[in-house]
Amino acid sequence: MSDPAAPVLDDLRSESEELDRLVAELDGTGWSLATPAAGWTVAHQIAHLTWTDTASLLAVTDETAFADLAARALAAPATFVDEGADAGAVLPPDQLLIRWREGRERLQAALRSLPAGARFPWYGPPMSAPSMATARLMETWAHGQDVADALGVRREPTARLRHVAWIGVRARDYAYLVHGEQPPAAPFRVELTGLGGELWAYGPEDAGQRVTGPALDFCLLATQRAHRADLAVRAEGADADRWLDIAQAFAGPAGPGRPAKSGRPAKGA
Template sequence: MEGGDARRRVDRRAPGSPSRLDRPGGADRRHRSGGLRRACGRGERTAVHLRRRGGRGPGRPAARRVAHRVARRRAALDAALRAAEPGTRVPWYGPPMSVPSMATARLMETWAHGQDVADALGVRRAPTGRLRHIARLGWRTRDFAYAMNGLTPPEAPFRIELTPPQGEGRWTYGPEDAPQRVTGPALDFCLLVTRRAHRDDLAVRAEGPDAERWLGLAQAFAGPPGTPRPPRGETA
């Protein structure tokens, strides 16, 4: 889920379905894990189907069919996540993930690719408090971002202080007395860690050389960082 031009990403083929789950235990657990795997795979096949169809067929009826298909498969994934046994690990494109982590990562990817669509269409989405899931994932993947760039992460943690979209209170991560910190609007931080905007266009600020460097590396998704978005007004 790399950064880059929004219109290219909107049309990019979704990756293949996740590999088979490692599912020790009884038949009930195998059934539930298999349901989770199938639900994930169906969601990705829907993305491939939408890309292949493009703009073919009558507009509104096709849009209704797509909305119905997405709603059904979202419900199937929701049910599979809720039914998964505690301790289930889901193979993905990086290390196997716990069910809560997999759900958070799928929220992040759905939001980020939704931003791609919004950018391609020139519309603005209203941010909500649900961005908290993505912000926390961006904080937790700090060391991963260093590793993806062949660098050793700093030993000391950072303090993250974000202003939520509603403007009430703060979302905070990391020790309060950390010598280095990152501050700014939660929306801007989420755009940064999903690489959906250039840092120069965001109000995210760093205090400390390591925190400053991290803002140029941050990514909340698996895989290579890809080509970053250019500053607003420039072309890639």
Template sequence: MSDPAVVLDDLRAESEELDRLVAGLSDEQWAAATPAPGWTVAHQIAHLAWTDEVALLAVTDAAAFGKEVEKALTEPDTFVDRAAEAGAWQPPDELLAHWRGGRDRLQQALRAAPPGSRFPWYGPPMSATSMATARLMETWAHGQDVADALGAVREPTARLRHVAHIGVRARDYAYFVRGTEPPEEEFRVELTGPAGDLWTYGPEGAAQTVTGPALDFCLLVTQRAHRDDLAVRAHGADADRWLDIAQAFAGPAGAGRAPKGA
């Protein structure tokens, strides 16, 4: 999807849905543990607020963002946790205001970016559309952690198409981050959206395929559920291997979630 305004509208809607989930929480609920080890609900929102801030820096001040990257390189395994920990110490009303303000400023900056702009990031440079898609993916994924912590069930929406898209596009990255070469051939991915429509990626007639509900695929590639608990199926040895390592997010390979009942 090439129009950043469309993705930005969906990013705003995704953020507002999560905002409604956390806006009325008690202090005890903000401190509730989420499935991410050591992270509370407050850590999850603090992480989103921090990432919006650094994304805004990448869009508006590439030199300053470069300094943030240099800092990250000195502590690659801890800088994300450290930023979340610092934000989680804020009182909930201040943290919520911080997140709201930062995401609004990022929206404005991305909407005002000249067509064709590309911005530095921790991986390859991003267009406005790809930056907005990545922010939506993270907002949805961390929102799932929050929902799990609170025992809330979220209705899947067509916005999952953005998460599925980045999950498919990041296929080769999942291999590279593990120091292995990805398969040369493309896979066909066929997902059933929340409304029952079919979302397809990759060449028709490919020898290896992945099929299943779009929600389950998004939970898989964001590592919010274990493969054994999802109805995503691979047909072909390479496709099967990919489902074991798939990740839509940048950074080191995550540990993922344990199967239910483990």
């Protein structure tokens, strides 16, 4: 029987390797470049991925240790993530790079060794191996975007964005709840234009509210890497419009998002 986690784990490895190529040859100045995330350098971005891979490995292999980590996160939700990034960012770049590479491979091995259907705790709902791999790919892509922006590099979108779009759609209700709002009872229709012009569709065709736009733009929105005013994602319906204001594909507190660059109004169906 084929492993349902294998395809997304393969894509996670490819996504990580693409980001690795961006940072592997940077000098100290490059690692110190500021990224669009306030207060975070390129080193902070890689340190955060390293820290989250470590947390993910604990969730898979040591639930008691992860429960302690999660309790510390709940005790300091506004600072916990930054503290983890700060601790790794002070390392010499070559040491940080080694830690990231080794940590992500340990996580790969742990996830591939799990029996089908196994679940383990996380900061949001419990995870399976495929869902954890998808979440790690989403985060690697998002933080990779910050690194690319800092370096002035334009990354070519890949079919791996399907994973990011999927988790963005799946996290709809979580986005409402983390803002203290009740999610809409009815599903939305989400229609995204894929990289080759194909349709990526989620939700019933006859849904009363819908979201449409380029897949890349939706992924940037759901990972809060761009403001909706700068993206070609559109909503039909008041609830769908609200979702575009608060969408987040990641677990944890609602992020501050990014300021609008275009000067266009933030809302509008």
